[in-house]
Structures are given as C-alpha cells and as structure tokens.
Amino acid sequence: MIEAVGLTKRYGTRTAVSDLSFTVRPGVVTGFLGPNGAGKSTTMRMLLGLDAPSAGRATVNGRRYAEHPAPLHEVGAMLEARAVHTGRSARNHLLALAATHAIPTSRVDRVIDLVGLREVARKRAGGFSLGMGQRLGIASALLGDPATLILDEPVNGLDPEGILWIRNLLKSLAAEGRTVLVSSHLMSEMALTAEHLIVIGRGRLIADTSVAEFTAGASQGGVRVRTPQAELLTGLLAELVAGRGEVTAEEEPEVLTVTGTDSASIGRLAAEHGVVLYELTPRQASLEEAFMELTKDAVEYGAVAAPAEQVKERVA
Template identity: 70%
Template sequence: MIEVQGLTKRYGTRTVVDSLDFTVGAGAVTGFLGPNGAGKSTTMRMILGLDTPTRGRATVRGRAYARHTAPLTEAGALLEARSLHPGRSAYHHLMALAHTHGIPSSRVRHVLDLAGLTEVAHRRVKGFSLGMGQRLGIAGALLGDPGTLILDEPVNGLDPEGVLWIRNLLRSLAAEGRTVLVSSHLMSEMALTADHLVVIGRGRLLADTTMAEFVRSSGADSVRVVTPEADRLAGLLAIPGVRVASTARGALDVHGVESEHIGRTAAAHGIALHELTPRTASLEQAFMDLTHGSVEYRTASPEGAAA
C-alpha cells in the first residue's frame, strides 16, 4: 500500500501540500482528485522521492520509494509522459530502463505489445503523438511488473480505444491485488474507473472515501416529479429537510426525500403523477460542490466573457 502521513511541502512562504494523511490500499483503483493547483502532482512526486517533504513522510510498502533496492519492481509511475530522449526509439527507451534493474528484453517486448506499440517500437519517440507518448509512459510504468501503479493523467491524449484500454487495464491490475493511484480531471472517466477517492484542495485533504459514499453524501440526489397539481404536491412535501423547486410548468425537482415517499404522499391525496424519476448526482457535480471553495483559478461565465 501507499501511506501518506503528515505530508507537507512548502516553497518559501507558500504551502503547496498541507499535512496530508491518507492510505491507498491494494485491490482497488483509487482516484486522486483536486482542482488545478491543489497539490496532486507535488504529492505524487513526494511519494516517489522526486521532491523532499518539508515535513511528514510517504511510503510504498512500508518504506520510502528510494530505499527499495529495485524500485521499478515495487512501484511503476507515469508523471510526465514526454520526459523521453527524443532520439531514442520506444524499444531502446524501455531497454535503457530495463538495464537498470536487470529486466529481460522479453519483458520490454511484452509491455510494448500490451500498450499497442509493437509496430512502432523502433521509431524515434520525437515523432510520437501525445497519445503514443502516453502509451509508452504507461508501458514504462508496467516494465518492472510492480505491485503499485502511480499514474498522473494517464488518459491525456488517448483516443477512445486507448481510454477504454487504460480503464480496463487499471481495473484488471487492481483485481489482481495491486495498488493503483491515478489522478485525472476527467470526472466521467473516474466515475467508471475508480472504487475509492482521495480529494484534496489547496493542499489539504477534503475527502477520503468510496466512490459511492462520496456521491451519495454530496446531497445532490433529487427526484423529478411531473404532475398537473405541482403546486399542491409541493406544499404537501414542504417539511424540514426537503427542498422543492419548480423547474417547468407542472414539473418539480425534489431534494431530501426518496421517490417512494413522494409516491405515497401523492397517492394519499389523490394526486396523479405523470413522472416520478430518481436522479443520482454525478461525480462531477459532487466534486464541484465539494471543491468550489478550493479552486485557485476561476473562469468567467460565458455571459461575462461575451460582455
């Protein structure tokens, strides 16, 4: 597992990561989320020993990453996919990494095939597209057959087939009992991939919970109701903890009560319902609600931009 304890990073007077505590367990895909500038990349760099914490510690399988005798076999990482020598081929880039750990060339060929790069294995990487570079970076992360994967924006630049490939790959690796920590700004993809979430904002921990609990606890679930007696039903549902909004003529958006209660209330008072549809909050909506106070870079509304 990955353990982060009191992890803090300051640059002068600026605190980028502030007393983070969380654990990434094996057998699940953990999504690492946060707005731009939240400290996700810095945290990943400290886990991998690329940045030195101001305070606290981060360990992989009980020890600092740099203290493992064969770190590539403990944790594979993708932080900067284009951190490659442009004159090397994909094959020779991976072979250079393999030589540092005594990894055989057969493993290099295996990960090239796994990443769909066999046909371009001997092309210089300076001619690779962004998506091909991502695939090569993922191949490098898998080279040592590690028990832990740490990936920063792994679907960046991938086509739909590549996105599906990485989603299935991460879930299959977690199913094998490996530890998978992955950051992404694509909420729709995280909703399909992650089992657990660690959310940070301005360097501080905001949530450490399962995907299902995170979305449920956002309180954004609602029920759409369509009835010819919308005003009357809204009055009957107006109790403490319930919020009813009229979204269109004859349509209500009800928060704080389940559809079964609405149906029973309508039936008890002879109110006909034309629609009664539970709506589950999206990960994107729950994330935006939680992090709205932690956004470092705010954009103008389209109306404001036009003005």
C-alpha cells in the same frame, strides 16, 4: 501499499503541501483529486523521492522509494509521459529502462503489445502523438511488473477506445491485488474507474473516502419525476410538501424535481389520483458536482464571470 504521514513541502514562504496523511491500499483503484495548485504533483513527487519533504514521510510497501533495491519492480510511475529521449525508438527506450533492472527483452515486447504500440515500436518517440506518448509512458510504468502504480493523468490524449482500455487495465491490475493511485481532472472518468478517493485542496486533505460515500455526502436531495400529467401532479405535490419542500419544473419537458418528500410518498400520491409516472428517481449528485461543491473554497485560480453585456461587446 502507499502511505503518507504528515507530508509537508515548503518552497520558501509558500507551503505547497501541509501535514498531509493518507493510505492507498491494494485491491482498489484510488483516485487522487484536487483543483489546479492543490499539491497533487508535489505529493506524487514526494512519494517517488523526486522531492524531499520538508516534514513527514512517504513510503511505498513499507520503504521510502530510494530504499528499494529494485524500484521498478516495486513501483511503476508515470508523472510525465513525454520524459523520453526523442531520438530513441519506443522499444529502445524500454530496453534502456529494462537494462537497469536486468528485465528480459521478452518483457519489453510484452508490454509493447499490452499498450498497443507493436506497429510503431521501432519509430522515434519524438514523432509520437500525445496519445501514443501516453501509451509509451504507461508501458514504462508496467515494465517491471510492479505491485504499485502511480499515474498522473493517464488518459490524457487518448481516444475513446484508449480511455476504455486504460480504465479496464487499471481495474484488472487492482483486481490482481496491486495498489493503484491515479490522478486525473476528468471527473466522469474517475466515476467509472475509481472505487476510493483522496481529495486535497491547497495542500491539505479534504476527503479520504469511497466514491459512493463522497457523492452521497454531497447529494442535492430531491426526487426526479417524469409524467405526462406534470401540471396536475405539481398541484398535488405542492400540497404534499407545503412548508418543507418545493416542486420545480425542469427545462426538460414533463420533468419535475421535488424536495421535502421521498419517492414512496410521491408514488402513492400519484396512484391515488390516477397520475401516470414514467420516472421516479432519487436525485444524487454526480462525482463532478460533489467535487465542485467540496473544493469550491480550495480553488487557487477562479474565473470571474463577466456581465453578459461585456461578453457581447467583446464578441462584436
């Protein structure tokens, strides 16, 4: 279990993390989200004892990271996959790490196979692609068979097969009862991998909740309706939702978005008038939409859209 209590980190007059408290529990994959500059990297560095907090405390399995006599067996971490001596082979890099904890060579070979680096295990890490470097970083995190994993952007540089592999790996590790904290900017991947979310912005906690509750709370509401009789149904629905909602025709042919009523009422109305329905789906925000809505005021660097005339002029 990972626990942060009142974590604060100041760099001179700048506060990177402010009074941040959360608990990451075993058995589920927890996503750690936030815009650029939110304080995610600083928080993970404090969890691992790489940065000393200005206030508060961070513990893993009841102790500060530095207090664990054999930390690789307690916490597997990957904050920077490229933190490898470029002249060493992948296998020798792992053997050097293993030697610090008396981890047997058989375990080194096992994690090499687990991450799919068997064919390049004796090649220099300096020649690895970004994806291969990520796999080596993950192998390093898994080396001590730890109860807790802290991974920063683990799918960065991986191809679709690699992304599917790491997704299934993280879920299987959590299913074994391990604590898994994963930071990522890929909302679509987090929606498929994480069950719980910790979201921060400008160094402060914004949300600590399940993925389902997070997206439900940001739901845009309304019902998606697809029908070959869109014009007829639009007129009927306009009367139904008058004064409390609206009917909007989407760009996609034969699709309407209806607010101010529910799926059951739309279905009954369509049946009464013999309108054929191909789809009747309550509209719920995606994780990306929910994240953007919740963190819109916590973005450190925001782009300002240029007028279309300026864009055309620059292109020309």
